[in-house]
Amino acid sequence: MQLYETEICEYTESIWKNILDLEVKKIEENYCPAEGESILAGCVHISGEWEGTIALDCPAELAKKITSIMFKLTEDELSSDLIQDALGELTNMTGGNIKSLLPEPCYLSLPAVTMTEYGLKIPGSELITTVTFKCWGYKFKVSILKKKEPVASKN
Amino acid sequence: MRALVIDDSRAIRLILVQILKALKFEVIEAGHGLEALEKLKESGPLDLALVDWNMPEMNGYEFVCEVRKDDRYKDMKLMMVTTETEMAQVIKALEAGANEYVMKPFTKDMIVEKLTIMGIDVG
Numbered sequence: 001m002q003l004y005e006t007e008i009c010e011y012t013e014s015i016w017k018n019i020l021d022l023e024v025k026k027i028e029e030n031y032c033p034a035e036g037e038s039i040l041a042g043c044v045h046i047s048g049e050w051e052g053t054i055a056l057d058c059p060a061e062l063a064k065k066i067t068s069i070m071f072k073l074t075e076d077e078l079s080s081d082l083i084q085d086a087l088g089e090l091t092n093m094t095g096g097n098i099k100s101l102l103p104e105p106c107y108l109s110l111p112a113v114t115m116t117e118y119g120l121k122i123p124g125s126e127l128i129t130t131v132t133f134k135c136w137g138y139k140f141k142v143s144i145l146k147k148k149e150p151v152a153s154k155n
Numbered sequence: 156m157r158a159l160v161i162d163d164s165r166a167i168r169l170i171l172v173q174i175l176k177a178l179k180f181e182v183i184e185a186g187h188g189l190e191a192l193e194k195l196k197e198s199g200p201l202d203l204a205l206v207d208w209n210m211p212e213m214n215g216y217e218f219v220c221e222v223r224k225d226d227r228y229k230d231m232k233l234m235m236v237t238t239e240t241e242m243a244q245v246i247k248a249l250e251a252g253a254n255e256y257v258m259k260p261f262t263k264d265m266i267v268e269k270l271t272i273m274g275i276d277v278g
Contacts, residue, residue, distance in 0.1 A: 014260055015259075015260045017260075018261065018262050019170070019260050070166040070169070070170070071165075071166060072169075082165065082166075085166050088164065089164040089166050092164070093238050093259045093260055095238070096209075096237070096239065096259065097238065097240070099238070099240060104241050104243065105241060105243065106241070108209055108238065108239070110163070
């Protein structure tokens with residue numbers, strides 16, 4: 001069992017149920033986007049007593065579907081701005097809930113969202129937990145990355 | 156009754172506006188605290204504001220402090236609707252003049268319950 005895995009499942013299920021009325025299920029298989037697959041990567045940074053990043057990686061197709069639910073629009077009517085807003089808020093809620101598990105005081109950044117084919121790289125961080133979920137046949141994942149402790153100088 | 160919904164996420168504003176409209180509120184929206192203060196200047200005192208914490212330009216806590224400095228808004232109910240979970244921060248917002256606090260993700264029932272606690276008749 002990875003650190004905070006149970007809590008990530010609980011929070012993610014609650015957020016997707018309450019905001020989108022969607023059931024999501026944790027799966028054992030890891031979400032690794034196929035080559036060339038567009039994904040939306042959302043992240044919030046946490047600073048303070050604990051430093052790191054909470055990331056939400058989601059296939060662009062699923063991001064469109066959840067935005068369509070949130071804004072009650074058809075997928076054809078969606079702009080990239082609305083899709084980023086929707087995924088940003090899901091990331092924000094996920095990060096905010098996970099922050100409640102961390103030592104206080106901690107501060108949450110505003111969410112950032114990007115569309116990528118390569119996933120999000122957070123330099124100076126190590127992946128400590130990643131949980132993959134399935135919704136409507138699409139996989140997505142929530143990850144916790146902790147900022148690496150600075151290596152002590154040899155001088 | 157009239158309400159102000161302040162959140163930098165358009166998706167969350169839309170969800171909150173739909174909840175409030177279903178409760179017969181007339182609703183004004185703002186994307187951050189500064190914009191909300193401008194909207195308040197135009198509208199005059201309202202019955203209620205639902206306020207996110209983490210926003211650009213001016214955050215929700217700063218907005219609450221600004222509103223509570225102005226006697227014209229003394230009867231306006233302020234409810235934080237936010238992902239902020241730290242007890243120290245919750246207390247800080249309540250001490251600054253917020254009347255209630257609800258965590259995201261919320262449901263319509265949670266919002267209605269808090270409005271009732273604040274003495275707002277939602278029928």
